[in-house]
Amino acid sequence: MPASTDVPFVSVIVPVRNMGKTIWSLMESLMNLDYPKDCHEIILVDGDSKDDTREIVKEYPVALIDQEGRGCNAARNTGVKHSKGEIIAFTDGDCIVPPNWIRLIASNFTDPGVNFVGGLVRAYDRLDPLSVYLEETFFPITPRFRWRTETTNLGLLHFPAGANMAFRRRALEKIGFFDERIFYGFEDLDAVEELGKRGFKIVLDPEVVVWHQHRTSLREILKQHFNYGRGGTLLLVHKRASQLAHWFAIYLIYSSFVGISIFVFLMTFGVMISHPLPIQVGLWLFMITIASIQLYYVPLALKTKRLRKILLYPLLDFARGFGFTFGGLIQLFWSLGQRVTR
Numbered sequence: 152m153p154a155s156t157d158v159p160f161v162s163v164i165v166p167v168r169n170m171g172k173t174i175w176s177l178m179e180s181l182m183n184l185d186y187p188k189d190c191h192e193i194i195l196v197d198g199d200s201k202d203d204t205r206e207i208v209k210e211y212p213v214a215l216i217d218q219e220g221r222g223c224n225a226a227r228n229t230g231v232k233h234s235k236g237e238i239i240a241f242t243d244g245d246c247i248v249p250p251n252w253i254r255l256i257a258s259n260f261t262d263p264g265v266n267f268v269g270g271l272v273r274a275y276d277r278l279d280p281l282s283v284y285l286e287e288t289f290f291p292i293t294p295r296f297r298w299r300t301e302t303t304n305l306g307l308l309h310f311p312a313g314a315n316m317a318f319r320r321r322a323l324e325k326i327g328f329f330d331e332r333i334f335y336g337f338e339d340l341d342a343v344e345e346l347g348k349r350g351f352k353i354v355l356d357p358e359v360v361v362w363h364q365h366r367t368s369l370r371e372i373l374k375q376h377f378n379y380g381r382g383g384t385l386l387l388v389h390k391r392a393s394q395l396a397h398w399f400a401i402y403l404i405y406s407s408f409v410g411i412s413i414f415v416f417l418m419t420f421g422v423m424i425s426h427p428l429p430i431q432v433g434l435w436l437f438m439i440t441i442a443s444i445q446l447y448y449v450p451l452a453l454k455t456k457r458l459r460k461i462l463l464y465p466l467l468d469f470a471r472g473f474g475f476t477f478g479g480l481i482q483l484f485w486s487l488g489q490r491v492t493r
């Protein structure tokens with residue numbers, strides 16, 4: 152870092168794989184950062200893309216490195232290995248960063264006690280119905296904190312996202328970098344939780360924002376949540392003492408063994424005894440669940456003057472939740488099977 156400046160050197164690391172549809176927008180935004188050019192570097196780590204991701208990236212003055220290992224955490228670790236920044240910031244290949252992104256991150260690190268900064272992730276396309284839904288759902292996939300917080304103990308809905316986070320290098324080194332046994336989902340949050348357990352100060356700053364190009368088809372969204380569920384189970388398998396793992400275990404038990412299992416049992420039992428009562432009870436339980444979620448969306452539907460949200464959003468929530476649970480169960484059976492065959 153040049154001696155003429157008092158701002159920290161920041162390494163921006165972006166894991167990418169088959170991001171040809173979105174990477175151009177990210178690269179253009181990174182070229183417009185208002186941070187001193189001699190005080191930051193941009194490193195993209197490619198996980199063997201099969202589309203034109205690499206060709207697009209090569210058009211820009213950034214480092215392009217081949218990923219070592221499997222999964223997003225392996226890509227992050229590869230990027231850190233080849234970086235030199237005192238501060239290491241991460242975003243994703245389907246995001247767009249504002250010009251002041253690094254500057255706002257760096258301003259939080261002026262406090263030498265701060266070792267992590269996480270920001271918000273907002274929907275980029277406010278016209279696409281599914282993108283708007285993901286922004287408004289009560290079952291969020293992105294952070295939703297409203298006030299700047301300094302803590303070592305993160306709450307359930309107050310975790311940052313891997314698409315908008317930054318570490319002080321020495322703190323990341325202390326926790327042994329990212330755990331490459333965890334992928335699909337939760338892999339970014341595990342590292343942040345580990346920082347908190349070690350007593351490192353964590354900052355959540357709602358002023359630090361990136362825009363995310365959400366999935367635009369229901370199939371892509373369901374696949375995404377299926378993989379998130381798989382990641383939750385891997386966290387449970389490898390980090391049983393984790394608070395995140397505890398939260399996921401509670402969700403998985405409730406949604407599968409309490410929710411889905413009761414419904415399936417009632418349906419099956421009704422068919423076996425050739426009586427409609429168990430089937431009716433199961434359907435009523437399902438309808439009561441949907442109706443409860445609908446009540447949550449009434450104020451939102453009235454505020455936005457889109458009454459169809461009362462009907463559509465609960466169904467989308469249910470579909471995403473089912474995909475999330477199913478992914479967790481599939482990974483659980485797969486992990487247990489691997490252990491038995493060893």
